[in-house]
Amino acid sequence: MRKRATLMDVASASGVSRQTVSNVLNAPERVAAPTLDRVRREIERLGFRPHTAARALRRRRAAALGIAVGSPADRRLGNVLDPFLYELTVAARERDVHVVTFSAASAGDPMDQYEHLLGVQAVDGFLITDTRRDDPRPAWLRSRGVPFASFGRMWDEPGSTSWVDVDGSAGVAAGVRHRVAQGYRSVGFLGWPAGSPVGDDRRAGWLAAAVELGVHRAGCDASAPQDVNAAAEAAAPLIARLGSGGALICASDLLALGAWTVLRESGLRAGVDVGLVGFDDSDIARSFDLTSVRQPLARIAATMLEMITGAPADDEQPIAAGSRRHPFTESGGVLLEPVVVERGSSRTAPAPSHRPAPASPPHLTNGGTT
Amino acid sequence: MRKRATLMDVASASGVSRQTVSNVLNAPERVAAPTLDRVRREIERLGFRPHTAARALRRRRAAALGIAVGSPADRRLGNVLDPFLYELTVAARERDVHVVTFSAASAGDPMDQYEHLLGVQAVDGFLITDTRRDDPRPAWLRSRGVPFASFGRMWDEPGSTSWVDVDGSAGVAAGVRHRVAQGYRSVGFLGWPAGSPVGDDRRAGWLAAAVELGVHRAGCDASAPQDVNAAAEAAAPLIARLGSGGALICASDLLALGAWTVLRESGLRAGVDVGLVGFDDSDIARSFDLTSVRQPLARIAATMLEMITGAPADDEQPIAAGSRRHPFTESGGVLLEPVVVERGSSRTAPAPSHRPAPASPPHLTNGGTT
Numbered sequence: 001m002r003k004r005a006t007l008m009d010v011a012s013a014s015g016v017s018r019q020t021v022s023n024v025l026n027a028p029e030r031v032a033a034p035t036l037d038r039v040r041r042e043i044e045r046l047g048f049r050p051h052t053a054a055r056a057l058r059r060r061r062a063a064a065l066g067i068a069v070g071s072p073a074d075r076r077l078g079n080v081l082d083p084f085l086y087e088l089t090v091a092a093r094e095r096d097v098h099v100v101t102f103s104a105a106s107a108g109d110p111m112d113q114y115e116h117l118l119g120v121q122a123v124d125g126f127l128i129t130d131t132r133r134d135d136p137r138p139a140w141l142r143s144r145g146v147p148f149a150s151f152g153r154m155w156d157e158p159g160s161t162s163w164v165d166v167d168g169s170a171g172v173a174a175g176v177r178h179r180v181a182q183g184y185r186s187v188g189f190l191g192w193p194a195g196s197p198v199g200d201d202r203r204a205g206w207l208a209a210a211v212e213l214g215v216h217r218a219g220c221d222a223s224a225p226q227d228v229n230a231a232a233e234a235a236a237p238l239i240a241r242l243g244s245g246g247a248l249i250c251a252s253d254l255l256a257l258g259a260w261t262v263l264r265e266s267g268l269r270a271g272v273d274v275g276l277v278g279f280d281d282s283d284i285a286r287s288f289d290l291t292s293v294r295q296p297l298a299r300i301a302a303t304m305l306e307m308i309t310g311a312p313a314d315d316e317q318p319i320a321a322g323s324r325r326h327p328f329t330e331s332g333g334v335l336l337e338p339v340v341v342e343r344g345s346s347r348t349a350p351a352p353s354h355r356p357a358p359a360s361p362p363h364l365t366n367g368g369t370t
Numbered sequence: 371m372r373k374r375a376t377l378m379d380v381a382s383a384s385g386v387s388r389q390t391v392s393n394v395l396n397a398p399e400r401v402a403a404p405t406l407d408r409v410r411r412e413i414e415r416l417g418f419r420p421h422t423a424a425r426a427l428r429r430r431r432a433a434a435l436g437i438a439v440g441s442p443a444d445r446r447l448g449n450v451l452d453p454f455l456y457e458l459t460v461a462a463r464e465r466d467v468h469v470v471t472f473s474a475a476s477a478g479d480p481m482d483q484y485e486h487l488l489g490v491q492a493v494d495g496f497l498i499t500d501t502r503r504d505d506p507r508p509a510w511l512r513s514r515g516v517p518f519a520s521f522g523r524m525w526d527e528p529g530s531t532s533w534v535d536v537d538g539s540a541g542v543a544a545g546v547r548h549r550v551a552q553g554y555r556s557v558g559f560l561g562w563p564a565g566s567p568v569g570d571d572r573r574a575g576w577l578a579a580a581v582e583l584g585v586h587r588a589g590c591d592a593s594a595p596q597d598v599n600a601a602a603e604a605a606a607p608l609i610a611r612l613g614s615g616g617a618l619i620c621a622s623d624l625l626a627l628g629a630w631t632v633l634r635e636s637g638l639r640a641g642v643d644v645g646l647v648g649f650d651d652s653d654i655a656r657s658f659d660l661t662s663v664r665q666p667l668a669r670i671a672a673t674m675l676e677m678i679t680g681a682p683a684d685d686e687q688p689i690a691a692g693s694r695r696h697p698f699t700e701s702g703g704v705l706l707e708p709v710v711v712e713r714g715s716s717r718t719a720p721a722p723s724h725r726p727a728p729a730s731p732p733h734l735t736n737g738g739t740t
Contacts, residue, residue: 063492064470069455069459071456072456072667076657077654079452082445082452083442083445085455085471086440086441087442089472089473090473093472098470098471098487099471100468100470100471101455101468101470101471102463102468103456103459103460103463120433228658229657264634264635283442284447287598287599
């Protein structure tokens with residue numbers, strides 16, 4: 001595990017005193033412009049997360065953190081950010097902080113909103129979601145010493161320690177393993193078109209588990225945008241190829257719902273004839289009795305609040321303590337394991353083996369499908 | 371239109387001066403306890419909404435309003451409160467107010483949360499949703515002079531002027547009229563079990579329009595709880611009775627989605643064979659191309675913020691001005707008309723009439739259904 005950069009590291013690298021670094025973070029008006037620039041560059045380069053983040057919060061101007069809420073036009077069925085806002089609200093309350101919403105009118109730069117909310121002292125920091133490549137937000141916030149944490153990897157900044165994310169690859173791989181253990185003869189994957197980091201990560205999990213278990217892969221992989229009709233269209237030929245006794249893992253519950261409609265129209269029973277697994281354990285999964293890979297939203301929220309405030313929840317150890325409970329990755333952030341929630345769409349295997357599922361699933365060689 | 375109670379009305383009814391009423395609202399510590407109680411009782415009885423609400427906000431301790439966010443366990447697919455939070459956030463921003471979320475752990479009393487948020491000065495007032503009969507919130511807030519407005523009628527307080535709601539009955543009736551005008555031969559209704567004020571209101575709209583248009587009603591009405599599988603079960607016999615050429619109006623998009631799955635399984639095409647209309651224009655309706663009755667969420671949010679802050683949006687007239695733009699009901703609040711958003715599930719009438727739909731739909735007598 002890489003050691004996290006300290007304030008002293010920043011001071012050494014910038015050739016200034018600790019106090020100057022502290023001033024850059026807490027009283028930038030006292031620092032000459034060239035020094036300010038130099039120290040901020042080093043803070044960014046080293047991925048330094050100031051503990052003053054917690055201190056700034058404890059100063060309690062607002063005792064509040066801002067979070068963007070997306071417009072209904074951008075909304076997709078099975079959105080995980082709505083239940084996540086609840087979990088953030090709970091986690092914040094436990095640390096005597098409030099959550100303030102702001103509208104992200106465009107998917108673009110919310111920096112004018114950041115400026116406004118900080119300016120009127122409505123918030124002290126931000127909770128970021130929907131991270132992406134070429135994301136301007138982390139650098140903007142860090143350079144101004146504004147505390148933040150993100151749900152979603154900082155794809156551009158491997159060294160950052162301000163993110164929490166879910167290991168989508170591991171979650172999908174677990175979904176594949178459970179299906180093979182249940183006796184499904186083939187396990188296909190319905191994902192998003194290549195190019196989105198989250199989608200590519202989930203597909204990689206299918207591929208890795210399929211290779212590991214010797215599951216047939218050729219032609220068992222399709223993609224569709226996040227839309228139920230497009231998903232149904234992509235799922236139809238895939239389900240025909242997998243055939244009865246096959247299973248399909250999807251990159252989202254919405255994609256799984258598209259596949260579910262295909263099963264219904266084909267007179268195939270989800271779970272009995274074809275196993276179906278979604279991702280996110282959203283209200284879609286609960287409504288349609290879909291097995292799904294659950295992101296541990298409450299734990300993600302608690303970890304983010306802990307990162308910003310330094311205050312652990314009552315039942316947790318501080319992450320700054322010697323023995324860290326959180327699985328900090330080599331690259332810096334916290335990567336949590338999702339859990340597969342089993343429901344009717346996979347519960348009844350086509351050829352039920354009447355022995356309990358083995359602790360370590362058998363490495364089956366798949367003989368081909370249909 | 372009933373005149374709204376004024377501060378003077380409260381003063382007369384309580385037998386005190388205007389100044390005393392003002393003190394009750396703004397400086398209760400100056401008022402003797404028995405007087406305080408008497409005046410507060412009259413404020414409640416008369417449904418007086420103090421303009422001081424706006425003044426309290428302008429004093430700007432927090433310049434923020436609290437709103438409860440529900441737990442994922444209580445969440446149902448097609449929830450309209452998630453997009454509504456976005457609209458509230460936008461409407462608040464336009465009036466220089468922020469929205470602070472808090473968690474309503476139980477569906478019960480949020481009053482301990484109210485106390486806490488007011489105590490730490492995190493908010494100045496509240497935005498209420500999910501109103502119900504025997505709702506303790508309005509009286510609690512009013513008796514303490516805390517500004518608030520609700521999305522949803524105050525069912526216990528006909529005189530209150532602090533609510534905005536949508537005329538569900540009118541929305542469903544419009545849905546029925548459009549279907550008859552499109553040539554559907556019968557129009558059934560799938561609602562919730564009797565007893566919920568919102569559900570009963572929507573059913574009343576179907577009944578009124580069916581009577582008005584002479585549409586066959588017996589056996590064309592079913593109910594199910596807000597669950598997609600229960601809805602499918604209830605919709606199946608109803609769709610069989612309505613037959614091809616019939617249409618089904620539902621009290622929610624989730625109920626309509628249940629009916630949609632029945633159509634798919636029966637090989638019937640939504641819109642072409644059976645017309646299908648949901649309610650809420652949620653992400654379900656957009657995902658499944660369902661015609662749906664839309665609640666004007668942005669306007670609801672703007673009206674609520676206007677009620678609390680007294681500040682109209684840039685493009686609006688103040689509601690306190692001589693000519694009110696808002697349709698204040700006789701009973702006090704603001705009732706807005708929903709709009710039917712036409713999509714594929716009703717767009718193609720079974721027997722297309724090639725003339726444009728008449729401005730006022732013909733009063734057809736329905737000859738009975740299958």
